[in-house]
Amino acid sequence: MTLTLYNTLTRRQEPFETVEPGKVKMYYCGVTVYDYCHLGHARACIVWDVIRRYLQFIGYEVRYIQNFTDIDDKILNRARVENSSMEAVADRFIKAYFEDMARLGIKEADEYPRATHTMNGIQRLIHELENKGFAYPSDGDVYYAVRQFAEYGKLSGRKLEDMQAGKSDRVNVEDPEYQKKKDPFDFALWKAARPGEPAWESPWGAGRPGWHIECSAMVRDRLGDTIDIHAGGADLIFPHHENEIAQSEAVTGKPLARYWLHNGMVKVDGEKMSKSLGNFITIRELLDRGVDPMAVRLFVLTAQYRTPIDFTDEAIAAATNGWHTIKEGLLFGYQYGKKLGWELEEGENSPIENSDVERFQEIVNNDFNFPGGLTVLFELAKELRREGHILVHEGKTETSPDKLKHQWQTLVTLAGVLGLEAEIEAEPDKNNGLSDAEIEAKIQQRQEARQGKNFAESDRIRDELQAEGITLIDSRDGTRWHRN
Secondary structure, three states: OOOEEEEOOOOEEEEOOOOOOOEEEEEEOOOEOOOOOEHHHHHHHHHHHHHHHHHHHOOOEEEEEEOEEOOOHHHHHHHHHOOOOHHHHHHHHHHHHHHHHHHOOOOOOOEOOEHHHOHHHHHHHHHHHHHOOOEEEEOOEEEEOHHHOOOOOOOOOOOHHHHHHHHHHHOOOOOHHHHHOOOOOOEEEEEEOOOOOOOEOOOOOOEEEOHHHHHHHHHHHHHOOOEEEEEEEHHHHHHHHHHHHHHHHHHHOOOOEEEEEEEOOEEEOOEEOOOOOOOOOEHHHHHHOOOOHHHHHHHHHOOOOOOOEEEOHHHHHHHHHHHHHHHHHHHHHHHHOOOOOOOOOOOOOOOOOOHHHHHHHHHHOEOOOHHHHHHHHHHHHHHHHHHHHHHHHHOOOOOOHHHHHHHHHHHHHHHHHOOOOOOOOOOOEOOEOOOHHHHHHHHHHHHHHHHOOOHHHHHHHHHHHHHOOEEEEEEOOEEEEEEO
16 A cells, blocks of 8 residues: 655656655645635645644654744735734734644644744855855845756746746836846845845845745755655745745755645635635634534545635535534544443554554555545444444444444544544533433433323423433333433
């Protein structure tokens, strides 16, 4: 069961082979922190979170780095509007990022480098590019000479000649930045300081880095010259990731990443999400509406990660229903385990091996096919739910308790790989609902009332228990009950 991935760089699916056996170096181009995270960020962060979890599940040691872009025109513009500072805006939205991701069950990365904390690495990389003839200074700016890198365009498949034909009528020759460039395709590595903006001293004068060089420097500083997986949204393929390759590989002469993975975009009711269309939805807005975070995760995982997904009310409703099914299965052991004679000890739901786990892995190994893998979870959850209903109504299950325990452990294990976790409600006590003994006593009182043909009292006790979340099931063998 070899893991194969679709590599954007080669445009084909390839067996996954890491630089160092058993270890994965993974970098995800994170967010520019000038606003709250939206549905697009939710999808990307869930996808890479689950891919990281899966790689760990199949035995890899994963070092996962995710950056924050904390110096950018959008951040500076927001700071001006709010009469604040770049640092204050960035810090506020980094804090909000962690709050939102925690609600979605996203595991934290191993490290979160910031562009402003990587200034030495950025300047060192620019200096090396300049020494190798790939960069040139121009009136306080420094530009990358695109035509010097023969392989430019290999990630996106774009050719400079084709782009030049389409770009010629859109170039503003009066633009001061255009006049500084030797070639229209060259892009800024370092930008000269502007009045009122933060700046750092450098060999080229005070200024700040361009966006593309930041990621190249952070990858190199934290993970080395060549990493295994470089991840990001499909909208970053060009120019951001293309420029990263040009910058990094021109200096090192080595591949920046062995595999380039890109998640598809999110649409809202069939249209691109944008503030101008009024369909811009932040993660916290969505969750504050009462949408279950696990339903959001399930919604994301029901689509192949490279394809676009459409966020609609119907889609989130379907994901919510699906989550309820899986949640019932996950809670099965805690609701019925004692009745089935299980002893739930520490480590009982640790990773296990069986045909369901093997089938799940075989499916997901095909380019992280999580939608296919979910079918295994739904099968297990539905079977456990069915057995739970049988147990409630008939007092016993059709399947042996040992086999049910094995199925439940499998579901918990696989759901954990996908980050799907159900909250376990505390056992009721005298200060929190009725105890089992109190419930049994009331059932006995109700039985006595029925035998005395006091049906009003019998109904009153049944309604009282129902209000406490206790459902009674009468049968020829007596009365059984369960907590709702």
